[in-house]
Amino acid sequence: MFDLQPALEGEVTNIRSPISAFTAPWEHLFHNPEVRWPFVFASGYLDGLQIYNLMDPADPQLVGYYDTYLGPPNTERYPMFNGAFGIDVRNEDGLIVVSDMSTGLWTFRMDGFGGWNGELWGLPDISSAQKWDTPVTAPMGSW
Numbered sequence: 001m002f003d004l005q006p007a008l009e010g011e012v013t014n015i016r017s018p019i020s021a022f023t024a025p026w027e028h029l030f031h032n033p034e035v036r037w038p039f040v041f042a043s044g045y046l047d048g049l050q051i052y053n054l055m056d057p058a059d060p061q062l063v064g065y066y067d068t069y070l071g072p073p074n075t076e077r078y079p080m081f082n083g084a085f086g087i088d089v090r091n092e093d094g095l096i097v098v099s100d101m102s103t104g105l106w107t108f109r110m111d112g113f114g115g116w117n118g119e120l121w122g123l124p125d126i127s128s129a130q131k132w133d134t135p136v137t138a139p140m141g142s143w
Contacts, residue, residue: 001057022052022060034089036116037123039063041096043084046073049098049108064110068100091116091127 001020006012030044038055051064069083084106086099094115096108118125 001054001060003057020058020060032085032087034087036089036091036113037118037121039113041087041089043087043098045069045081045083045085048084048100049087049096049106051110066098066106066108068098068106069102071102089116089127091118091125 001018001022002015003019004015007015030042030047030050033040033042035041038053040052040054042050042052044050046067046069047065048068049064049066050062053061053063071082074082082102084098084100088097089095090097092115094109094113096110098106098108100106116127
């Protein structure tokens with residue numbers, strides 16, 4: 001995690017030092033993160049759904065998880081390719097959808113997360129899971 005504020009305020013031109021870090025088991029291919037500040041939702045082939053709270057970026061916290069695949073790792077050519085491979089979070093109501101190549105489609109709700117509006121955090125209210133039919137009026141560079 002990097003604190004970009006000093007660069008945004010013009011105090012420095014380069015950010016070189018992280019303020020913290022977290023690492024999911026690399027062997028399980030933690031991937032496809034969806035950020036809904038302060039949460040990061042991600043899928044991991046052999047770990048399923050993982051949810052981290054970054055409200056205190058110096059101390060990231062795992063706040064939720066669900067393992068969608070309990071079977072053994074694939075022993076074929078690519079041993080990690082079992083389990084969760086995709087994730088989407090719907091801003092409107094907070095629905096979390098995980099696709100698992102072995103066990104199918106999973107839907108989740110997280111207590112205390114009933115949806116997300118980026119504008120309340122000073123961010124665009126965009127999502128990969130919705131608003132695709134609403135035209136974007138701001139130029140890409142202004143995001």
